[in-house]
Amino acid sequence: KNQVEQSPQSLIILEGKNCTLQCNYTVSPFSNLRWYKQDTGRGPVSLTIMTFSENTKSNGRYTATLDADTKQSSLHITASQLSDSASYICVVSPTSGAGSYQLTFGKGTKLSVIP
């Protein structure tokens, strides 16, 4: 069964600090992995997307890494800001061809950045 496990479930950090969120997946065959940011009361917004051949992808203060061998990904947030407070969802795509895209979503990590 395809699964995506995220840790920690929740995290509180001080403004300006760095943090790393983890994602482990068992989806196979693997096509790509995305990290989404979901603000409270909003829909998810894509931060990064990586294929199995990519090791790292950056988007401003967000850097995602991928180890396709161990099926692990991480999202590192540098110099956190209050606006980073949100849920971060890891999403894995099991297919790369046409047809249904049963994306497998993690439950998310709820990040709170406090002053």
Added chain:
Amino acid sequence: EAGVAQSPRYKIIEKRQSVAFWCNPISGHATLYWYQQILGQGPKLLIQFQNNGVVDDSQLPKDRFSAERLKGVDSTLKIQPAKLEDSAVYLCASSPSPQGGDTQYFGPGTRLTVL
């Protein structure tokens, strides 16, 4: 570029009542998705449309849920009759590719509370 629009944003109904949600995807996007997101969980795909045809509705509870995408643009999702466990946020997303699998752009969601 306008994003994915959804309405209403909030809805409160009693069990056994009916409810309908509306989604207007990003102009030109061929693929439209409806997701159910229960509090504390990642989104779960209910149905995927390619233009106005259904690609995947394997997780749609067809005894009470129905969806349509007339003319391959707007879409409606209906629940009839609603149950307590239907309380969730219903997210609509769209993506440009007819094959799906590319980045999905999410709307703000409709928060449904069933009493």
